[in-house]
Structures are given as C-alpha cells and as structure tokens.
Amino acid sequence: MGALDKMTQVIEDRHGYAKGWRERTGGRLAGYLCTYVPEEILYAGGVLPVRVLGSHEPEDVTAPYIYGMFCTYCRDTLAQALLGRYDYLDGLIHGYCCIHIRQTYDSWLRHAPVPFSYLLYVPDHIESDRAIPHIVSHMGQMKVAVEEWTGKSITNEALSAAIEVFDTNRRLTQKLYDMQKGNPPRFAGVDILKVVLASQLMDKAEHNKLLEELLAEASQLPQQEGSNVRLMMVASEMDDLGFVELIESLGATIVVDDNCVGTRYFLGEVGNSAEPIAALAQRYARGKPLCPVKDISTRDRSRPPHVVGLATDYGVQGVIFARNKFCDPHEYDTPFIIRALKEKGIPSMVLECDIVNPLGQFRTRVEAFLEMMRVEAL
C-alpha cells in the first residue's frame, strides 16, 4: 500500500485512527474547528489535534439548535457531534472565528458535552500591530488551560519540538504543491486534498513519514493529462472529495487552492525561537494566509492579491469558487477576488456548495466553464 493509500485510509476511518492513536500512545484527543487553533500547544502537551470535518450526508438533527441559514460546514459538523460520531473526543478547542461556527461550538458543548473545552480568542483585527502581544497573552492562557487539563507541564523545549514537527509537515506539503507548478502537474488535485486532510487527522510525525514516502514515490504515480485545464479552487471549507473528483473527471486538474483545509491551513512556518508562544502568535497572525473573517483591517485587501499571486505562480487558467452556502465572510470577499482575477484575465465561476452537493447540476456548469476556457484558448 502506497503512502497516498494509507492517508486515504485514515480519512475514511478517521475516528478509528484517532481512537487507535490514543490506545497506542496514552495521549488525549482534542477536536478543533478552526485553523487559528495553535495545534502545536496541544501536540506539545501530548494531545492529538483532530480536525472536525463533516460527512456530506443528509442530516436532520441540527434544526432545533442551529439556524438553517448558517453555513454548511457548521451544520454538518454539528450533525456529526449530535450523531455521536465524535463521542470519543476528550476535548474540543475552538479559535474565535466566524459567528456561525461559534454556534456549532456552543451547541456542541450544550448537547454533546466533552470533558474539556476551550475557546481561544483570536482578534479579528489580526493585522494590527497591537494584536500580536494580545494573541501571545491568550495563547499563554490556553497553554495553562491545557496543562491543567492534562496535568502535564508544557515546556518550551516540548513546544519547540512540536513546532519543528509541524513546520516539517508544512515544508513537505509545500514540496508537493511545488510539483503541481509543472506542466503537467504531478498529482491530481483530489490527491493533494487527501494529503492535507490526512495531515489534520493524523499525528504529524506519522504524517511526515508518509509525506516523505509520497515524495519518493511521486515519479511512480500516474501522470496527469497534459491537456487538462489548470484550475484553482477558492473555497470556504471544502473537504468533499467527490466534488473535487467530479471537477477533475471533466478534464481539469486543481493545481492549487485557497481552502480552509488546503493552503490556508498549512502555509506559513513558525520557525525556531527562544520564545515559542511568541513565534506561534507571529505565525498565526502573520504567517498564514488570512481567513476572510480576518481580512478586514485595511483598504488594501489581503486576499485578492494573495489569490491572484497563487493563481499566477501555479499557471492557473481558471478559478472555481466552492463557496459554502450562507458563508457570509466569503460572500463579501468574492466580488473583489473575481474582479482581481478578471484584471489578470483569469475567468472564474462560483458554485454554491451545500452539505450534499448537487453533482449533476455542478457537472453541467463546470463542463460549460471548461468548454468556455477551451474555446478561448483556441
């Protein structure tokens, strides 16, 4: 079984993997809902951070607690909790992000209580110079809370070691992405998504080994079609593998993304520092690409040039927005990103995604989009 198959297996049996990890290591499991949670602190404390994901199945359990006009990710993840699929978690951690996902966190704790929970304040005005010391203060409080929970002190040495494991993961993942810059790209977009998803479900040290294996195996993997249209996916939180497979089945390869479970998750290293909490604050405030919730500080928007920069670097021919239905923060950004792409001659289309995506309709629309680009190329 190749490295990619092993990662796929973890995604398919994510709960089994997490429970197995706890049995093997004696550690604890903490679910998290947002990429602004500094997982390194948990990992240094012997806790496996487990990214909470939806199942993309129809659900009928959240309606009493969360408004139907809240985004799909929020409803789908809450459904998982209410259905007991995460009942093995020892803790739940959330980073202060959009108000919809805060409802998921609140409702989760009310109706599927976990032994430990923590809501980390991460300022929306994250680009302010004043934010860094503030984040340091709140991350420090989170560290103390985790220490009290686990009964174990988290030393600077343990934090630095955890940071090194995570930074290695980021560097190795970036190497995979770099291979997508070539023509044809090395991997299918769905495989890259699997890699990044698995990294959020697995022990990073184990994932690093698989990443190294995968990089070594890369030349043996099936070559992508050279004539495929090179696409970028700009997404709220898109982990629906079937959706990505559908797009790629139509003669396209997603070579890069701006996705909550893609580049927005792993880009940006922490680096070595004698003050690891300060270094973490710096990375989460400055190093990682901004979530749309946090891109509000200046008239010079951060996200449109960032997306255009990625699209240019990866030779993207078109962009598909996979926007979660009712995801306000993305809705407010979309017109400006479309405009910035248009100025660079990059066409785009918006697909409004739900818990269960209407793949038949999407097929028709994506086919038309790809045909349009092929006609233009002629």
Next chain:
Amino acid sequence: MVDPFATVTKAKAEWKKPGEYEVKPLETWGKIKEVRRKHAKNIWTAKQEGKVTILGLVDMASPLPAGLGEVAVFTLGPNFGRIMDDNALAAQCCEAAEARGFGPDTCATLRAQLGSIYLGFHNLSRSGERIPLDFCLEMHVCIAQSKIAREMSDHYDIPYFMVELPGWTDPASQEFFASQMDDAIHWMEKVTGRTYSDELLIEATHTDWRNRVLWARILELTRHVPSPIDLRMIGSMNVMLQVGKTRSPDLTPVLEELLAELKDRVANNIAALGVEKVRLIHEGQWPQFSCGSWAPGVILRLGVPYGAIFVAGRNAFNIYAAWEVLENGSWRAAHNLEEQGITLKNRGDALRSLARLYSEYWPNAVEMQLAPRVKHLMALAKDWHADGVVFNLDRSCHGVTPGMLESRPLLQEMGIPSMVYEASYCDPRDFDRSKVTEGIESFLEGMGLSRAAA
C-alpha cells in the same frame, strides 16, 4: 422615594382586569423628537459648519472622534430612514448591491445602504447637496459591517481605519482595545491634519458613561408592571441615541427628564398602553421597512388588541446602555464615573475607561462568545416578568440570530412560551406580512388571549 418594583406583585394579581391602568402621553416625547431632529439635521449641515464628517459604525466608543472637535458621524448612511420608508426603494437598493455580487443572504442593512451608494444618493441630501466625507472609522463588532465600510471607503476614496471591540473582558483584551483606540487617534490626526484634544475626549467619555447609565436606568423601569413605556417607544428613543451618539451632552438633560417622568409613571402605575395582560420580549431586530405602515409599529403593537405588550428586548437594550452583568446573567444599570468616584486625568485614563465601559458594561461584547447570550436572555425574561418571547430569526443579519434556537427549550423549562418568525429586517422582499402577523396572533391565542377578551 418609591421603590419601582414594589408594585409588581400587586399589579400581577390584577392582570385579569383589562383597561385597569391609567395611560397618558409621554411629556418628554417632544424633547426627544427635537434632539433627534437636531442631530439628524447636523449630519447634512456639518460640512458647511466646518465639522469633520465621518463614515462608519461609531455608535460604540463614540467619544473617540470627539477629540477632533465638532464631528458628524454618518454611521453607514444618513438616508437609511428614507430607504426604509419606501419599500420599492429599499428593494432597489438591495438589488443594486446584489448586482455587484453581494448575495441576497448577506446583511440587508448593508445591502440597502451600499445600494444607495451605487444608485448615487447615499450622501445626497433631499435638497440635492452631496456631503463630502473625511474618513471612515469602524468600531468593529460585525464582519459584515467592516467589510462593507471598507467597500464604502473605496467608493469615496477616503482613508479607512478599524478598531476591534474584543469579545473578552480580561485586562489584556481591554489593553488591546485601548491601544487600538490610541492608534486611531494618531491616525485621525494624520488624515485630518487636526490636533486632537484629550480634554474633549475626557469630557466626552464622562458624558458617554453618564448617558449610557441614564439610559440603562430608564430601561430598567420597564421591569415594572405595568411598563411605563413599551418597546415601540424604546425603538424610537434608540434612534435619538443612534443619531445623537451617547457622548453628546445635549442628550443628558433629555434623558434625565425622561427618567424622572418614568419614575413618576411607575409610582402612579401609568402604563405605556393602558392594557397589559401579557408581557412579551422581542428578540432580534424587528423589521425596519414600511409594510403598509411603519413596520416596527406593525410588529411591536400587534399584541395590543390582545392585551399583550412588548416590554423588552436583549438587542434593543444592549446597544446604548451601560449594564452591570451579575453572575446569574441579570443586568442592572451601571454607575457612572462620578458615582464610582473616578476622575479621568489624561488620554490613557479615558481610553482605558472606554475599554472598560465597552467590555465589562456592554453585554453585547461577551455575547459574541454566544454562551452568555442565552444566559442573559433567560435572566432578562425572569427579571422583566416576561410571559412570552418572539424571535425574529433574521435571514440576513447572522449576527443576531445565533443563540436564539438554543434559548427556546430553556425558556420552555421556565414556563415561558416562544415563537419564531423569519424576516429580513431591512429587505422587504423577505417579509411576508400576513404570514408573520398571523403567526404572532396565533401565538397570542395559544397563550389564551383573544381580541375580544382584551
């Protein structure tokens, strides 16, 4: 001094006697309208008078720009009332924003105001004058507000600055808030070329505390049965506070007079509307646009023929008042700086004091964590002797809807029924009047009320 709450039990026992309470017009009403009108007019004449004109949500921490001298705050649009008064215009504005890519589920308040920019009348007075804006200062509590404020700044090509009001009350969060305001002062000096007066900031901060505490004391009187004013009246008074800003000294005598008048009404059992068999809370924003007549009037007075009066609302009470939040989630009017024996001496004192006011004494801040929101509503329902709660599960304002559904089973445990209607409070296309009114009327009938009985 009469204890305003001593009569509660007595009055409750007499509920079954409709029409018992005396009612009379509010004497302060004329002054409220006068000061409201004065401040609304100020927005249009500000530039001619050499004042600084500011775009942005500066309802919170409104003393911050006061150090520049005379200022006029546009919020996000002075034509909002005009848009809400005309359903066709409101729909046209929303559509104009949607045509530029903003989805119909994004904030309708902002779509309406952004649409007025795209349609070219956002800063246009009725006499045809266009008001130039100097800069945008956004006190950030809501992502939608900040995103749209920035788009508006782009449109006018004016400088933009935001200050985040943290959702936490700890010292580090207050320091973060105060330091951002300090940055905003330096920035405002730079973009306007004006020297900032710390004395004016200190004065405005004292006034802000004073007015917010007065307003909380006024709202606190609505705990009394019968309530001396209802939520429909409070909504109109909120407009005075919104256009006037709570830092304005001319609001103080009006609020003092209103407080004295309401204390007198409480002491003499003078009711807002005469009949008060059932007390209701309205949660979330009520529709602002016209729906045959003024929508807030339609919704908030719908229960009157049944003897049901809207007396409170967590959102309506939250915005302009200073509340001390007790351990059990109950709100009590805070004490102003003079009563606390605090004298502000310099800029740092003033900014820290504002940070304290808008974190510890502004429940909306911590309610952003959501769990306190539910707790506060339960306490409000108990303290205000609510018999029922009506929720507007707003289709476009996703800032107010969280926590609503979680509150319902807890209200039920307290024996307080609730109902939900869905509307967008600024987009008339998302309001089915007959459905909403029938829903509320059915709810009241379910509580055993009937028009005839009232």
